[in-house]
Amino acid sequence: MRRPLGILFATALLGLLAAGAGAQDLLSRPEIDGHATPTAEFPEPRSASLEYGDVAVLALALGLSVYLALVRRSRRGLFLLAIGSLAYFGFYRQGCVCAIGSIQNVALALSDSSYGVSLAILAFFALPLVATLFFGRTFCAAVCPLGAIQELFALRPVKVPPWLDQALGLAPYVYLGAAVVYAATGTAFIICEYDPFVAFFRLSGSANMLIVGACFLVIGLFIGRPYCRYLCPYGALLKPLSRLSRWHVRIPPEECINCRLCEDSCPYGAIRPPTVKQSVADRKATRLRLVLLLALSPLIVAATGWAGRGLGVPLARLHPESQLAERVRLEETGQVEGTTDASDAFYSTGRPRQELYAAALALHERFAVAGMLLGGWVALVIAVKLIHTNLHRQRTEYSAERGNCVSCGRCFWYCPAEQARLGLIENVDVVVKRPAAEKGES
Amino acid sequence: MTSATNRQDRRQFLGGGARTVGAMALAGFSGFLAGRSGKAEETVWQIDPDVCTTCGNCATYCVLDESAVKAVQCFDLCAMCDPCPGYFDLSHQERTTAAENQLCPTGAVLRTFIAEQAGVPRFEYYIEEKDCIGCGKCVEGCAMMNGSLYLQVRHDRCVNCNQCAIAIACPSQAFRRVPASQPYLMKKKALAATQRRGS
Numbered sequence: 001m002r003r004p005l006g007i008l009f010a011t012a013l014l015g016l017l018a019a020g021a022g023a024q025d026l027l028s029r030p031e032i033d034g035h036a037t038p039t040a041e042f043p044e045p046r047s048a049s050l051e052y053g054d055v056a057v058l059a060l061a062l063g064l065s066v067y068l069a070l071v072r073r074s075r076r077g078l079f080l081l082a083i084g085s086l087a088y089f090g091f092y093r094q095g096c097v098c099a100i101g102s103i104q105n106v107a108l109a110l111s112d113s114s115y116g117v118s119l120a121i122l123a124f125f126a127l128p129l130v131a132t133l134f135f136g137r138t139f140c141a142a143v144c145p146l147g148a149i150q151e152l153f154a155l156r157p158v159k160v161p162p163w164l165d166q167a168l169g170l171a172p173y174v175y176l177g178a179a180v181v182y183a184a185t186g187t188a189f190i191i192c193e194y195d196p197f198v199a200f201f202r203l204s205g206s207a208n209m210l211i212v213g214a215c216f217l218v219i220g221l222f223i224g225r226p227y228c229r230y231l232c233p234y235g236a237l238l239k240p241l242s243r244l245s246r247w248h249v250r251i252p253p254e255e256c257i258n259c260r261l262c263e264d265s266c267p268y269g270a271i272r273p274p275t276v277k278q279s280v281a282d283r284k285a286t287r288l289r290l291v292l293l294l295a296l297s298p299l300i301v302a303a304t305g306w307a308g309r310g311l312g313v314p315l316a317r318l319h320p321e322s323q324l325a326e327r328v329r330l331e332e333t334g335q336v337e338g339t340t341d342a343s344d345a346f347y348s349t350g351r352p353r354q355e356l357y358a359a360a361l362a363l364h365e366r367f368a369v370a371g372m373l374l375g376g377w378v379a380l381v382i383a384v385k386l387i388h389t390n391l392h393r394q395r396t397e398y399s400a401e402r403g404n405c406v407s408c409g410r411c412f413w414y415c416p417a418e419q420a421r422l423g424l425i426e427n428v429d430v431v432v433k434r435p436a437a438e439k440g441e442s
Numbered sequence: 443m444t445s446a447t448n449r450q451d452r453r454q455f456l457g458g459g460a461r462t463v464g465a466m467a468l469a470g471f472s473g474f475l476a477g478r479s480g481k482a483e484e485t486v487w488q489i490d491p492d493v494c495t496t497c498g499n500c501a502t503y504c505v506l507d508e509s510a511v512k513a514v515q516c517f518d519l520c521a522m523c524d525p526c527p528g529y530f531d532l533s534h535q536e537r538t539t540a541a542e543n544q545l546c547p548t549g550a551v552l553r554t555f556i557a558e559q560a561g562v563p564r565f566e567y568y569i570e571e572k573d574c575i576g577c578g579k580c581v582e583g584c585a586m587m588n589g590s591l592y593l594q595v596r597h598d599r600c601v602n603c604n605q606c607a608i609a610i611a612c613p614s615q616a617f618r619r620v621p622a623s624q625p626y627l628m629k630k631k632a633l634a635a636t637q638r639r640g641s
Contacts, residue, residue, distance in 0.1 A: 026588050026631065027521035030564055032557045037517045037639070038566065042626050043598035045486045094601050101604040109475055115619075116482020117475060126472040133464050189605035202601065204507045244460050320615055341497040345614035348495070 051120035054093060058124060058143065061085055062131045065138040068409075069249050073418065075409035081142035082151050090145030095201040097121055099128050099144065100234040101192045103176070104183035111184035128234075132241045136248040140228060140238065140406035146197050147228055151408060153217050154224040157267030165269050166389065168230040169404075173381040176233035181370045185363075187319045191233060224267030228406065239403040249400060249407045252417040256397030259432040262414040263398065270404040271411060275395045283392070290390050297383035301376050308375020312368030316360075319367070325360030328353060485619035487606040491592035491629045493616035496578035496585070500593055503611040504576070510600035511576035511593050511608065513550070513569045516632040518639050519590035522556065522564040528584030528591050529553055529567055545583050550574040571596070589629065597625050 029037070061081065068077035089098065097105075102117075102125035109117035128139035140147045160168075179191045192198070196213040199205030219226045228235050242248070251262050251271065262271060278286070316322040320342070327343050330336045332353065339347070346356065400411070412418045416431040425431060489500070489511065500511035525537060529551050534543035539553055550573035556564045569580075569591075576593060584591040609617035620627065628636070 026519070026635070027523070029518065029521050029635075030559055032522075032559065032564060035556050035566075038568070039517065040514050040569075042514075042594075043596060045484075045597035045600070045602065045622050045625050048484045048622055051484055096602060096604050105604065106475065109478075113478065116478075116485075118482055118484045119476060120484065122472055122476055126468060129468055130465065133461060133468070188610055192603060192605035193607070193610065198603075199505070202505060205505045206503075206607070241464065244457060244464060246457075246461055341495065341499075341613035345493075345495045345497075349614075 048118075048120075051118070054089075054097075055120050055123040055127075057088060058127060061088075061143045062127060062139060065142040065407075066131065066135045069138050069141055069407045070135060070247055073249075073253065073409065073412050075412055078142045078407075078409045079151070082148035085143050086145050086148035086152070088145075089143075090149065090197075090201040095145060095195065095198040096192075097124055098146070099124050099139065100146065100232060101189065101195070103233060103237070104179055104189040104191055107180045107183040108186060112186060115186075129237060129241060132238045133244060134246045136245040136402060136405065136407050137235075137238050137242045138407045140235065141408050144234075145201065146195075146232070147225065147406065149197055149200065149217070150220045150225040150227060153220040154267045155221050157224040158222050159264070160223060160269055162269075165229075166385070170381060170385060171230050172232055172236035172239075174378055175231055176236045177374045177377045179233050181315065181367075181374055182318060185319065185366060185370060190318075196227060224269075225406065229268060229404070242405070243402045245402060248402050249405065249409065251398055251400060251411045252415045253421045254417060256399075257417065257428055257432060258397060259416060259428070260398070261416060261432070262411045265411045265414040266400075266405075267410065268404060268406060268408075270401045270406070272395065272399060272401050274397055275393070278392055286390055286392060290387065293383065293387050293390065297380075297387070300383060301379040304379035305372045305376030308371040308373070308378075309368045311371030311374065312364050312366075315371050315374075316363050316367040319363055321356070322360045322363050322367075325356050328356060484622040486595070486597060486602055486622050486625045487600065487609060487617055488595050488620045488625060488627050489593050490616045490618060490627050491594070491632075493614050494578070494581070494593055495614045495616070496582040496593070497613050498577050498579075499611045499613070500608050501575045501577040503608045505603060505607050506599065506601065508599075509576040509608075510595050510597075512571050512574040512596045512599075513576065513578070513580055513591050514594045515567060515569050516590045516592065516628070516635070517566070518635040519588050519629075519632045520567060521588050521590075522566060523587055524563050524565060526553070526565065526567055526584070527586045528580040528582075530583075532583075545579050546574075547577065547579065548573045548575055551580050567591075588631075590632065592629055592632070594626055 061084070064081055065078065068074050068081060089095070097120075102121050105117045105121045106125050108115050128143070131139055142148065142151075175191075179189075182188055182190050194209075194212075196209065196216045199209040199213050216227055223229075258274060260273075263273065265271065317326075324342050324346055327336075327340060328346060331339060331343055416425065416428040419425045419431070420427050501509050504510055527545075529545060530537070530543055531545045536543060541549060544551065550570045552568040552570050554566045554568065556566050558564070578593050581589075581591045581593055606617055
């Protein structure tokens with residue numbers, strides 16, 4: 001009794017289907033007296049004015065961070081502000097939108113005029129850059145939620161050897177280049193897709209991203225701020241701007257007495273000792289290297305750019321259209337069995353295969369250009385890095401390397417001059433024994 | 443000493459110049475973008491129901507544990523069918539509301555008897571949103587008839603990620619950014635049905 005009913009129902013349905021095969025032939029809705037057609041509810045998204053509230057909070061936090069880092073020189077204040085930013089931008093706003101991700105919205109808006117980037121997102125992109133240009137990376141210190149969560153975890157920092165630090169420090173520029181390429185081509189926002197901490201902010205997310213985030217935090221226990229230093233593409237923008245900054249945190253409040261107490265206090269390897277005078281032979285060798293580098297770098301950039309053209313196809317693989325075309329082609333030529341959800345969806349649209357292939361080929365061309373630019377960009381970054389390493393600048397005191405310093409303020413406390421400023425000790429001589437002659441000078 | 447001071451001055455001048463240029467470039471760049479698209483609204487993610495293939499990825503790929511995507515009923519389009527293919531599993535045993543007869547894995551489609559017309563019972567089908575997981579099984583079933591059920595991103599739940607995780611996993615590219623003032627999309631035929639009723 002039961003089976004036949006089901007089968008009967010199924011056949012009846014199929015009959016109906018056959019009768020109403022044309023998509024236009026809809027079954028009409030019966031009119032029933034006394035029964036009004038219900039309406040579905042559609043909840044509104046978060047109001048746009050709240051976005052401007054976020055911008056206001058960002059501006060306020062930036063201002064406060066500058067004040068705490070440069071005027072008050074308060075590590076404790078910065079730390080509390082970092083916790084506040086983590087709570088607001090991280091856990092309350094759930095990590096979206098952030099300055100780091102806004103790079104992609106801006107890149108997409110530049111390449112695709114039909115995509116409009118809203119003023120709020122633009123503000124998230126530009127405000128920290130402007131602040132950095134004048135005050136250094138105070139944004140990283142206590143406003144960025146990704147920086148803040150790592151700041152809390154930098155408990156047992158070890159020193160990364162300079163060669164490794166310098167080499168890994170190139171990665172953010174490569175990541176920035178790749179992110180801009182993928183955003184500008186409308187492929188995906190990879191910075192957001194692979195944001196290691198957003199899963200924590202939301203307290204949910206894919207297992208993979210939670211594991212990656214946890215790894216970053218565990219590594220961050222020993223290597224301070226691994227994401228900021230070796231991956232963050234926004235940091236790559238901030239570094240050169242910070243080098244130009246008008247005002248920047250100083251380790252001693254006034255004059256450095258070269259007591260070396262702060263030498264190892266920076267968990268991010270941003271404190272540089274005074275330079276030793278170069279020997280004449282060294283200076284000659286450096287100069288020669290510089291001349292060679294300057295002469296060779298345009299060639300290398302051009303060559304790498306040319307080689308980058310070859311990246312077109314592999315780069316395009318992330319684009320859904322290119323992926324689909326590849327799959328459909330494999331299915332057409334019988335190299336793979338069966339279909340995927342994507343190829344099924346494609347066949348059901350009735351779009352001709354040739355059109356898809358043509359679109360994919362156009363994409364390959366587009367990505368070849370992008371690959372060329374990306375290759376040139378990577379070579380340029382490496383060349384600038386090498387030239388920068390060979391520039392010899394004299395320093396007479398312990399100072400924060402402006403590009404890498406995130407203005408976290410950890411080093412203030414180590415400086416006896418700072419302790420004297422705060423009135424905790426009478427003068428620096430209590431802590432540091434200096435030769436009499438030097439004392440007389442100061 | 444003089445040369446050192448000169449060098450200092452030169453460095454300060456260069457630094458100041460670079461800063462000014464940098465600030466102006468940044469302002470110009472932002473101004474350009476703001477002028478070109480600043481009037482653009484905030485965008486939110488939405489599913490184009492005409493493109494959606496009800497693959498089921500919405501239920502699993504959302505960053506939220508309980509997906510922001512839910513099934514929506516367009517009542518104007520629903521024909522109040524008695525054996526509703528969006529409600530019943532096609533191999534169902536009896537036409538009762540028993541769980542084993544239902545297509546929805548969470549029993550989120552509610553079936554309410556309204557009236558009997560010329561011997562044909564008419565039912566209204568509601569989505570119990572708190573139970574819906576956005577798997578699209580009912581949408582797939584309903585597509586055999588009028589297709590009044592469809593999937594939408596519910597904006598009271600969506601956290602509006604800059605890169606939607608479901609959009610990446612969507613096999614038919616049905617996800618797109620829409621202006622926040624018009625955050626929902628309708629099927630073309632649903633739109634037509636609503637307009638018919640309105641006129």
